[in-house]
Amino acid sequence: MKTIVTLFLFCGLQVAAKDMQSCPKHKDQTQAQHQADVEKHGDQAMGFSHEATTHHFRLLPDGGAIEVTVNDAKDAGDLQAIRGHLNHIVTMFSDGNFLIPMFVHSQTPPGVTEMRDKRAEISYTLEELPTGGRVRIITRNPDALNAVHDFLTFQIQDHHTGDKTE
Numbered sequence: 001m002k003t004i005v006t007l008f009l010f011c012g013l014q015v016a017a018k019d020m021q022s023c024p025k026h027k028d029q030t031q032a033q034h035q036a037d038v039e040k041h042g043d044q045a046m047g048f049s050h051e052a053t054t055h056h057f058r059l060l061p062d063g064g065a066i067e068v069t070v071n072d073a074k075d076a077g078d079l080q081a082i083r084g085h086l087n088h089i090v091t092m093f094s095d096g097n098f099l100i101p102m103f104v105h106s107q108t109p110p111g112v113t114e115m116r117d118k119r120a121e122i123s124y125t126l127e128e129l130p131t132g133g134r135v136r137i138i139t140r141n142p143d144a145l146n147a148v149h150d151f152l153t154f155q156i157q158d159h160h161t162g163d164k165t166e
Helices: 002-022 024-046 076-094 099-105 112-117 142-159
Strands: 053-060 063-070 122-129 132-139
Touching: 053 142, 063 076, 063 122, 063 142, 076 099, 076 122, 076 132, 099 142, 112 142, 132 142
Parallel strands: none
Antiparallel strands: 053 063, 063 132, 122 132
16 A cells, blocks of 8 residues: 555656646746746856856857956956966866866756867967957867867857857
8 A cells, every 4th residue: 555655656756746847837937937947056156246247158169168258358367267266277287177068057968078088189279369368279189079068159149148059
């Protein structure tokens, strides 16, 4: 009897969970909470506000780029913080350490495993821009290139940057 009751409870919870997932209102609330978490975690990890800066993720034929710029060219504090953060990203990614994007997104982004495995075939360099910086990601390995593009496409989608994903 106890097994039957447990089975009914389990099945009932599964049905309720599926009903919630198909509910548009629940889906909107879940997406809004995820976006709020991504922004909160991003601000914590970067050391500056996403509202004071603009992010772009670029897919390029030889890899890609992560660009961050200040919205106000006179914002010297965030400009310095951006360059420091991007320099840190260059070091971490070169070492195969992707803990920051995993923290920001509360999951392992697509492409990370392959980028970690092929880190010797991917270069990361910091390029200063007048109002920020860019991490340039370059590889000649086709598998690593696909991983970089998967990673950057995920960033574009999860941060809602509107950047091109082709």
